[in-house]
Amino acid sequence: MREHGAASTTPGRVGDVRRQNLALVLGNIGPDTRATRADIAAATGLTKASVSSLVAELLETGLVEELGVTRDGERGRPGVGLALDARRGALGAEINVDYLAVGVVDLHGTLRFHEVADAENRGRDAEDVLGELSALARRCVEAAQTAGVTLLGGGLAVPGLVNPARGTVLTAPNLGWRDADLSTALGGLIPDAPFGVVLSNEANSAALAELWYGHGASLRDYLFISGEVGVGGGLVIGSELFAGPQGYAGEVGHVVVEPGGRRCSCGGRGCLETVAGQEAILAAAGITDGGSTTAARMSALQAALGAGDAQAMSAVERAGHYLGIAVVSAGRLVDLSAVVLGGHFAALGTWIRPALLSSLDGFAPGLVPADRVAFSELGTTAALRGAAGGALLRALAAPYELLP
Ligand SMILES: [Zn+2]
Numbered sequence: 001m002r003e004h005g006a007a008s009t010t011p012g013r014v015g016d017v018r019r020q021n022l023a024l025v026l027g028n029i030g031p032d033t034r035a036t037r038a039d040i041a042a043a044t045g046l047t048k049a050s051v052s053s054l055v056a057e058l059l060e061t062g063l064v065e066e067l068g069v070t071r072d073g074e075r076g077r078p079g080v081g082l083a084l085d086a087r088r089g090a091l092g093a094e095i096n097v098d099y100l101a102v103g104v105v106d107l108h109g110t111l112r113f114h115e116v117a118d119a120e121n122r123g124r125d126a127e128d129v130l131g132e133l134s135a136l137a138r139r140c141v142e143a144a145q146t147a148g149v150t151l152l153g154g155g156l157a158v159p160g161l162v163n164p165a166r167g168t169v170l171t172a173p174n175l176g177w178r179d180a181d182l183s184t185a186l187g188g189l190i191p192d193a194p195f196g197v198v199l200s201n202e203a204n205s206a207a208l209a210e211l212w213y214g215h216g217a218s219l220r221d222y223l224f225i226s227g228e229v230g231v232g233g234g235l236v237i238g239s240e241l242f243a244g245p246q247g248y249a250g251e252v253g254h255v256v257v258e259p260g261g262r263r264c265s266c267g268g269r270g271c272l273e274t275v276a277g278q279e280a281i282l283a284a285a286g287i288t289d290g291g292s293t294t295a296a297r298m299s300a301l302q303a304a305l306g307a308g309d310a311q312a313m314s315a316v317e318r319a320g321h322y323l324g325i326a327v328v329s330a331g332r333l334v335d336l337s338a339v340v341l342g343g344h345f346a347a348l349g350t351w352i353r354p355a356l357l358s359s360l361d362g363f364a365p366g367l368v369p370a371d372r373v374a375f376s377e378l379g380t381t382a383a384l385r386g387a388a389g390g391a392l393l394r395a396l397a398a399p400y401e402l403l404p
Helices: 018-028 037-044 046-062 126-146 183-189 202-213 273-275 278-284 294-306 310-334 349-363 379-397
Strands: 064-069 082-083 088-095 099-106 112-118 152-160 161-165 168-171 177-181 195-200 221-227 230-237 238-243 339-343 373-376
Touching: 018 037, 018 046, 018 349, 018 379, 037 082, 037 373, 046 064, 046 339, 064 112, 064 310, 088 202, 088 379, 099 126, 126 183, 126 294, 152 183, 152 202, 152 379, 161 195, 161 373, 168 273, 177 202, 183 195, 183 278, 195 230, 195 379, 202 221, 202 238, 202 339, 202 379, 221 310, 230 273, 273 278, 273 310, 278 294, 294 310, 310 339, 349 373
Parallel strands: 088 152, 152 195, 221 339, 339 373
Antiparallel strands: 064 082, 088 099, 099 112, 161 168, 168 177, 221 230, 230 238
Protein backbone atom coordinates (compact mmCIF):
# COMPACT_ATOMS: atom_id res chain seq x y z
CA MET A 1 0.00 0.00 0.00
CA ARG A 2 1.36 3.36 -0.92
CA GLU A 3 1.61 5.64 2.05
CA HIS A 4 -0.66 8.60 1.83
CA GLY A 5 1.35 11.78 1.48
CA ALA A 6 4.54 9.93 0.53
CA ALA A 7 4.98 12.20 -2.47
CA SER A 8 5.42 15.26 -0.25
CA THR A 9 8.78 13.90 0.91
CA THR A 10 9.77 12.51 -2.47
CA PRO A 11 11.25 14.87 -5.05
CA GLY A 12 9.01 14.72 -8.09
CA ARG A 13 8.45 16.70 -11.21
CA VAL A 14 5.35 18.43 -9.86
CA GLY A 15 6.30 21.27 -7.50
CA ASP A 16 4.42 22.19 -4.34
CA VAL A 17 2.66 25.22 -5.79
CA ARG A 18 1.56 23.27 -8.82
CA ARG A 19 0.27 20.48 -6.57
CA GLN A 20 -1.79 22.99 -4.63
CA ASN A 21 -3.10 24.55 -7.82
CA LEU A 22 -4.05 21.18 -9.29
CA ALA A 23 -6.10 20.43 -6.18
CA LEU A 24 -7.53 23.97 -6.22
CA VAL A 25 -8.71 23.66 -9.82
CA LEU A 26 -10.04 20.17 -9.17
CA GLY A 27 -11.98 21.54 -6.21
CA ASN A 28 -13.89 23.73 -8.64
CA ILE A 29 -14.98 20.81 -10.77
CA GLY A 30 -17.96 18.84 -9.53
CA PRO A 31 -19.99 15.87 -10.69
CA ASP A 32 -22.20 17.98 -12.92
CA THR A 33 -21.12 21.59 -12.52
CA ARG A 34 -19.87 21.65 -16.12
CA ALA A 35 -17.48 24.42 -15.17
CA THR A 36 -15.49 25.81 -18.09
CA ARG A 37 -11.83 26.80 -17.95
CA ALA A 38 -12.96 30.45 -17.90
CA ASP A 39 -15.29 29.78 -14.96
CA ILE A 40 -12.46 28.16 -13.02
CA ALA A 41 -10.09 31.04 -13.77
CA ALA A 42 -12.71 33.48 -12.47
CA ALA A 43 -13.34 31.40 -9.34
CA THR A 44 -9.70 30.78 -8.44
CA GLY A 45 -7.98 33.97 -9.58
CA LEU A 46 -5.53 31.94 -11.68
CA THR A 47 -4.84 33.04 -15.24
CA LYS A 48 -6.71 31.30 -18.05
CA ALA A 49 -3.39 30.01 -19.40
CA SER A 50 -2.52 28.45 -16.04
CA VAL A 51 -5.97 26.92 -15.72
CA SER A 52 -5.72 25.44 -19.23
CA SER A 53 -2.38 23.87 -18.41
CA LEU A 54 -3.60 22.53 -15.05
CA VAL A 55 -6.77 21.16 -16.64
CA ALA A 56 -4.66 19.38 -19.27
CA GLU A 57 -2.87 17.57 -16.44
CA LEU A 58 -6.11 16.80 -14.63
CA LEU A 59 -7.46 15.24 -17.82
CA GLU A 60 -4.36 13.03 -17.80
CA THR A 61 -5.15 11.82 -14.28
CA GLY A 62 -8.51 10.47 -15.45
CA LEU A 63 -10.33 12.25 -12.60
CA VAL A 64 -11.87 14.80 -14.96
CA GLU A 65 -13.61 14.58 -18.32
CA GLU A 66 -14.73 17.07 -20.94
CA LEU A 67 -18.43 17.19 -21.62
CA GLY A 68 -18.43 18.98 -24.97
CA VAL A 69 -19.13 22.61 -25.74
CA THR A 70 -21.57 24.26 -23.37
CA ARG A 71 -24.05 26.79 -24.65
CA ASP A 72 -23.54 30.48 -24.14
CA GLY A 73 -23.90 30.96 -20.42
CA GLU A 74 -23.97 33.89 -18.09
CA ARG A 75 -20.29 34.32 -18.56
CA GLY A 76 -20.58 34.88 -22.29
CA ARG A 77 -18.35 32.84 -24.55
CA PRO A 78 -19.02 29.16 -24.93
CA GLY A 79 -16.48 26.80 -23.44
CA VAL A 80 -15.94 23.12 -22.89
CA GLY A 81 -17.66 21.89 -19.73
CA LEU A 82 -15.60 19.90 -17.25
CA ALA A 83 -16.86 17.37 -14.73
CA LEU A 84 -15.53 14.68 -12.46
CA ASP A 85 -15.33 11.40 -14.32
CA ALA A 86 -17.81 8.81 -13.00
CA ARG A 87 -15.55 6.09 -14.41
CA ARG A 88 -13.33 6.57 -11.37
CA GLY A 89 -14.44 5.24 -8.01
CA ALA A 90 -13.43 3.68 -4.72
CA LEU A 91 -14.20 0.49 -2.88
CA GLY A 92 -15.97 0.80 0.45
CA ALA A 93 -16.21 -2.08 2.88
CA GLU A 94 -17.54 -2.67 6.36
CA ILE A 95 -16.99 -5.41 8.88
CA ASN A 96 -19.65 -5.40 11.53
CA VAL A 97 -20.54 -7.83 14.27
CA ASP A 98 -23.38 -9.42 12.33
CA TYR A 99 -22.73 -8.56 8.69
CA LEU A 100 -20.16 -7.74 6.03
CA ALA A 101 -20.82 -5.11 3.37
CA VAL A 102 -18.97 -3.97 0.27
CA GLY A 103 -19.71 -1.45 -2.43
CA VAL A 104 -18.23 0.87 -5.02
CA VAL A 105 -18.89 4.61 -4.97
CA ASP A 106 -17.96 6.61 -8.07
CA LEU A 107 -16.76 10.22 -8.24
CA HIS A 108 -20.35 11.38 -8.70
CA GLY A 109 -21.25 9.85 -5.34
CA THR A 110 -23.31 7.07 -6.90
CA LEU A 111 -23.26 3.70 -5.19
CA ARG A 112 -22.56 1.44 -8.17
CA PHE A 113 -22.40 -2.02 -6.64
CA HIS A 114 -23.44 -3.10 -3.23
CA GLU A 115 -23.51 -6.42 -1.44
CA VAL A 116 -24.32 -7.26 2.16
CA ALA A 117 -23.77 -10.69 3.68
CA ASP A 118 -25.10 -11.79 7.07
CA ALA A 119 -22.27 -13.05 9.23
CA GLU A 120 -21.64 -13.87 12.86
CA ASN A 121 -18.26 -12.25 13.33
CA ARG A 122 -18.24 -12.04 17.11
CA GLY A 123 -15.17 -13.82 18.45
CA ARG A 124 -13.97 -14.90 14.99
CA ASP A 125 -10.35 -14.56 13.96
CA ALA A 126 -9.66 -11.33 12.11
CA GLU A 127 -7.92 -13.35 9.41
CA ASP A 128 -10.99 -15.52 8.74
CA VAL A 129 -13.29 -12.50 8.58
CA LEU A 130 -10.90 -10.68 6.24
CA GLY A 131 -10.79 -13.77 4.02
CA GLU A 132 -14.58 -13.72 3.67
CA LEU A 133 -14.61 -9.98 3.12
CA SER A 134 -11.92 -10.28 0.43
CA ALA A 135 -14.07 -12.74 -1.51
CA LEU A 136 -17.01 -10.30 -1.41
CA ALA A 137 -14.75 -7.40 -2.34
CA ARG A 138 -13.26 -9.32 -5.26
CA ARG A 139 -16.74 -9.67 -6.79
CA CYS A 140 -17.26 -5.94 -6.40
CA VAL A 141 -13.87 -5.10 -7.91
CA GLU A 142 -14.60 -7.39 -10.88
CA ALA A 143 -18.02 -5.83 -11.38
CA ALA A 144 -16.39 -2.40 -11.37
CA GLN A 145 -13.83 -3.50 -13.94
CA THR A 146 -16.54 -4.92 -16.17
CA ALA A 147 -18.43 -1.63 -15.96
CA GLY A 148 -15.28 0.32 -16.84
CA VAL A 149 -14.86 1.89 -13.38
CA THR A 150 -11.23 2.25 -12.28
CA LEU A 151 -10.79 2.02 -8.52
CA LEU A 152 -8.54 4.70 -7.05
CA GLY A 153 -8.46 3.28 -3.55
CA GLY A 154 -10.72 2.10 -0.81
CA GLY A 155 -11.67 2.14 2.82
CA LEU A 156 -12.60 -0.49 5.37
CA ALA A 157 -14.77 0.50 8.31
CA VAL A 158 -14.74 -1.57 11.50
CA PRO A 159 -16.60 -1.11 14.80
CA GLY A 160 -13.58 -0.30 16.92
CA LEU A 161 -10.63 1.96 17.54
CA VAL A 162 -8.20 1.88 14.63
CA ASN A 163 -4.78 3.17 13.65
CA PRO A 164 -5.28 4.07 9.97
CA ALA A 165 -1.58 4.75 9.34
CA ARG A 166 -0.61 1.25 10.46
CA GLY A 167 -3.69 -0.64 9.33
CA THR A 168 -4.31 -2.03 12.79
CA VAL A 169 -7.41 -2.40 14.94
CA LEU A 170 -6.43 -1.47 18.49
CA THR A 171 -9.60 -2.82 19.97
CA ALA A 172 -13.00 -3.86 18.66
CA PRO A 173 -14.71 -5.19 21.79
CA ASN A 174 -17.84 -6.53 20.13
CA LEU A 175 -15.74 -8.50 17.63
CA GLY A 176 -13.34 -9.59 20.37
CA TRP A 177 -10.36 -8.15 18.47
CA ARG A 178 -7.37 -6.53 20.08
CA ASP A 179 -4.24 -5.34 18.27
CA ALA A 180 -5.31 -6.99 15.02
CA ASP A 181 -2.94 -6.18 12.15
CA LEU A 182 -5.00 -5.95 8.95
CA SER A 183 -2.36 -4.18 6.85
CA THR A 184 -1.53 -7.16 4.61
CA ALA A 185 -5.18 -8.00 3.99
CA LEU A 186 -5.95 -4.33 3.26
CA GLY A 187 -3.16 -4.21 0.70
CA GLY A 188 -4.60 -7.28 -1.02
CA LEU A 189 -8.14 -5.92 -1.43
CA ILE A 190 -7.30 -3.77 -4.49
CA PRO A 191 -3.60 -4.47 -5.13
CA ASP A 192 -3.09 -1.84 -7.85
CA ALA A 193 -5.06 1.03 -6.33
CA PRO A 194 -2.89 4.16 -6.20
CA PHE A 195 -4.43 5.42 -2.95
CA GLY A 196 -4.49 2.09 -1.11
CA VAL A 197 -7.18 0.89 1.30
CA VAL A 198 -7.39 2.68 4.64
CA LEU A 199 -9.01 1.56 7.91
CA SER A 200 -11.58 3.71 9.66
CA ASN A 201 -13.99 3.57 12.55
CA GLU A 202 -17.42 2.45 11.39
CA ALA A 203 -19.39 5.21 13.15
CA ASN A 204 -17.00 7.94 11.95
CA SER A 205 -17.34 6.70 8.37
CA ALA A 206 -21.12 6.53 8.66
CA ALA A 207 -21.15 10.06 10.13
CA LEU A 208 -19.25 11.31 7.07
CA ALA A 209 -21.49 9.37 4.69
CA GLU A 210 -24.39 11.25 6.24
CA LEU A 211 -22.58 14.52 5.50
CA TRP A 212 -21.91 13.64 1.85
CA TYR A 213 -24.92 11.54 0.91
CA GLY A 214 -27.57 12.01 3.61
CA HIS A 215 -29.03 14.47 6.13
CA GLY A 216 -25.70 15.96 7.15
CA ALA A 217 -25.32 18.39 4.26
CA SER A 218 -28.11 20.58 5.59
CA LEU A 219 -27.24 20.13 9.29
CA ARG A 220 -23.46 20.80 9.06
CA ASP A 221 -23.00 20.33 12.84
CA TYR A 222 -24.36 17.15 14.36
CA LEU A 223 -23.78 14.10 16.45
CA PHE A 224 -24.20 10.87 14.51
CA ILE A 225 -25.11 7.82 16.56
CA SER A 226 -24.74 4.44 15.00
CA GLY A 227 -26.79 1.68 16.57
CA GLU A 228 -25.52 -1.80 15.88
CA VAL A 229 -24.63 -4.56 18.32
CA GLY A 230 -22.42 -1.86 19.76
CA VAL A 231 -23.30 1.83 19.78
CA GLY A 232 -20.81 4.10 18.02
CA GLY A 233 -20.77 7.80 17.32
CA GLY A 234 -19.20 10.48 15.20
CA LEU A 235 -19.07 14.24 15.77
CA VAL A 236 -19.35 16.44 12.71
CA ILE A 237 -18.58 20.11 13.34
CA GLY A 238 -18.50 22.68 10.55
CA SER A 239 -19.01 19.87 8.00
CA GLU A 240 -15.87 18.12 9.21
CA LEU A 241 -15.38 15.08 11.36
CA PHE A 242 -14.04 16.03 14.78
CA ALA A 243 -11.87 13.02 15.55
CA GLY A 244 -10.13 14.31 18.68
CA PRO A 245 -6.40 14.30 19.52
CA GLN A 246 -6.09 10.52 19.23
CA GLY A 247 -8.93 9.98 16.78
CA TYR A 248 -11.36 8.53 19.32
CA ALA A 249 -13.79 11.42 19.78
CA GLY A 250 -17.52 10.93 19.44
CA GLU A 251 -17.70 7.60 21.30
CA VAL A 252 -21.17 8.39 22.60
CA GLY A 253 -21.94 4.69 23.03
CA HIS A 254 -19.60 4.69 26.02
CA VAL A 255 -20.94 7.77 27.72
CA VAL A 256 -22.35 6.72 31.10
CA VAL A 257 -26.12 7.14 31.27
CA GLU A 258 -26.95 4.70 34.05
CA PRO A 259 -24.56 4.91 36.99
CA GLY A 260 -24.40 1.51 38.67
CA GLY A 261 -25.76 -0.11 35.52
CA ARG A 262 -24.56 -3.22 33.70
CA ARG A 263 -20.99 -3.99 32.63
CA CYS A 264 -20.16 -2.79 29.14
CA SER A 265 -18.03 -4.35 26.38
CA CYS A 266 -15.55 -1.49 26.94
CA GLY A 267 -14.89 -2.57 30.51
CA GLY A 268 -16.91 0.32 31.94
CA ARG A 269 -20.37 0.25 33.46
CA GLY A 270 -23.72 1.80 32.61
CA CYS A 271 -22.69 3.05 29.14
CA LEU A 272 -25.35 3.99 26.57
CA GLU A 273 -24.53 0.74 24.76
CA THR A 274 -25.65 -1.31 27.77
CA VAL A 275 -29.16 0.14 27.60
CA ALA A 276 -29.61 1.06 23.91
CA GLY A 277 -27.46 -1.43 21.98
CA GLN A 278 -29.29 -4.11 20.01
CA GLU A 279 -28.68 -6.82 22.61
CA ALA A 280 -29.93 -4.60 25.42
CA ILE A 281 -33.15 -3.72 23.58
CA LEU A 282 -33.77 -7.31 22.47
CA ALA A 283 -33.25 -8.62 25.99
CA ALA A 284 -35.57 -6.00 27.47
CA ALA A 285 -38.15 -6.85 24.82
CA GLY A 286 -37.96 -10.51 25.80
CA ILE A 287 -36.69 -11.57 22.37
CA THR A 288 -34.12 -14.13 23.45
CA ASP A 289 -31.30 -15.62 21.44
CA GLY A 290 -32.83 -19.00 20.50
CA GLY A 291 -29.98 -19.56 18.04
CA SER A 292 -31.26 -17.08 15.49
CA THR A 293 -29.18 -14.27 14.05
CA THR A 294 -29.26 -10.74 15.43
CA ALA A 295 -30.83 -9.57 12.15
CA ALA A 296 -33.66 -12.12 12.51
CA ARG A 297 -34.25 -11.07 16.12
CA MET A 298 -34.35 -7.40 15.10
CA SER A 299 -37.01 -8.31 12.51
CA ALA A 300 -38.94 -10.11 15.25
CA LEU A 301 -38.71 -6.96 17.39
CA GLN A 302 -40.07 -4.82 14.56
CA ALA A 303 -42.92 -7.26 14.08
CA ALA A 304 -43.71 -7.13 17.81
CA LEU A 305 -43.66 -3.33 17.75
CA GLY A 306 -45.91 -3.31 14.70
CA ALA A 307 -48.35 -5.51 16.60
CA GLY A 308 -48.28 -3.12 19.56
CA ASP A 309 -46.58 -5.58 21.94
CA ALA A 310 -46.29 -3.80 25.31
CA GLN A 311 -42.94 -5.31 26.38
CA ALA A 312 -41.35 -4.48 23.00
CA MET A 313 -42.71 -0.91 23.18
CA SER A 314 -41.40 -0.46 26.69
CA ALA A 315 -37.92 -1.76 25.71
CA VAL A 316 -37.65 0.70 22.82
CA GLU A 317 -39.01 3.58 24.90
CA ARG A 318 -36.40 2.85 27.55
CA ALA A 319 -33.67 2.95 24.91
CA GLY A 320 -35.06 6.24 23.58
CA HIS A 321 -35.03 7.70 27.09
CA TYR A 322 -31.33 6.88 27.61
CA LEU A 323 -30.47 7.94 24.08
CA GLY A 324 -31.91 11.35 24.95
CA ILE A 325 -29.70 11.59 28.05
CA ALA A 326 -26.58 10.84 25.98
CA VAL A 327 -27.55 13.32 23.24
CA VAL A 328 -28.22 16.08 25.76
CA SER A 329 -24.89 15.52 27.55
CA ALA A 330 -22.94 15.50 24.28
CA GLY A 331 -24.91 18.46 22.93
CA ARG A 332 -24.23 20.58 26.01
CA LEU A 333 -20.55 19.71 26.00
CA VAL A 334 -19.76 20.59 22.40
CA ASP A 335 -22.55 23.02 21.56
CA LEU A 336 -24.50 20.77 19.21
CA SER A 337 -28.20 20.97 18.49
CA ALA A 338 -28.71 18.22 15.95
CA VAL A 339 -28.49 14.45 15.92
CA VAL A 340 -28.63 11.87 13.16
CA LEU A 341 -29.46 8.32 14.14
CA GLY A 342 -28.34 5.35 12.09
CA GLY A 343 -28.28 1.57 12.25
CA HIS A 344 -31.00 0.01 14.41
CA PHE A 345 -32.04 3.42 15.76
CA ALA A 346 -33.09 4.30 12.21
CA ALA A 347 -34.79 0.93 11.75
CA LEU A 348 -36.74 1.53 14.99
CA GLY A 349 -37.25 5.23 14.22
CA THR A 350 -41.04 5.20 14.23
CA TRP A 351 -41.16 3.76 17.72
CA ILE A 352 -38.09 5.27 19.34
CA ARG A 353 -38.65 8.85 18.18
CA PRO A 354 -41.44 9.85 20.63
CA ALA A 355 -39.48 8.59 23.65
CA LEU A 356 -36.30 10.25 22.43
CA LEU A 357 -38.04 13.60 21.84
CA SER A 358 -39.68 13.45 25.23
CA SER A 359 -36.33 12.68 26.88
CA LEU A 360 -34.62 15.54 25.01
CA ASP A 361 -37.38 17.91 25.98
CA GLY A 362 -37.36 16.77 29.60
CA PHE A 363 -33.61 17.03 30.17
CA ALA A 364 -32.77 20.07 28.04
CA PRO A 365 -35.81 21.93 26.70
CA GLY A 366 -35.06 23.56 23.37
CA LEU A 367 -31.52 22.21 23.00
CA VAL A 368 -32.26 19.76 20.19
CA PRO A 369 -35.49 20.75 18.41
CA ALA A 370 -37.63 17.98 16.91
CA ASP A 371 -36.79 19.07 13.36
CA ARG A 372 -33.09 18.52 14.07
CA VAL A 373 -33.54 14.89 15.05
CA ALA A 374 -32.96 12.97 11.82
CA PHE A 375 -32.98 9.28 11.04
CA SER A 376 -30.47 7.97 8.50
CA GLU A 377 -31.80 6.59 5.26
CA LEU A 378 -28.49 5.01 4.24
CA GLY A 379 -29.03 1.72 6.13
CA THR A 380 -26.18 -0.77 5.87
CA THR A 381 -24.56 1.29 3.10
CA ALA A 382 -23.63 4.18 5.42
CA ALA A 383 -20.24 3.04 6.72
CA LEU A 384 -19.04 1.67 3.39
CA ARG A 385 -20.08 4.85 1.59
CA GLY A 386 -18.14 6.88 4.11
CA ALA A 387 -15.10 4.62 3.81
CA ALA A 388 -15.19 4.84 0.00
CA GLY A 389 -15.82 8.58 0.17
CA GLY A 390 -12.71 8.97 2.30
CA ALA A 391 -10.65 7.26 -0.42
CA LEU A 392 -12.17 9.53 -3.08
CA LEU A 393 -11.27 12.58 -1.00
CA ARG A 394 -7.68 11.36 -0.71
CA ALA A 395 -7.54 11.14 -4.50
CA LEU A 396 -9.12 14.56 -5.04
CA ALA A 397 -6.68 16.14 -2.57
CA ALA A 398 -3.64 14.68 -4.33
CA PRO A 399 -4.41 14.38 -8.07
CA TYR A 400 -0.69 14.71 -8.91
CA GLU A 401 -0.18 11.19 -7.53
CA LEU A 402 -1.91 9.96 -10.67
CA LEU A 403 0.39 11.74 -13.11
CA PRO A 404 2.96 9.62 -14.89
ZN1 LIG B 1 -18.86 1.13 27.38
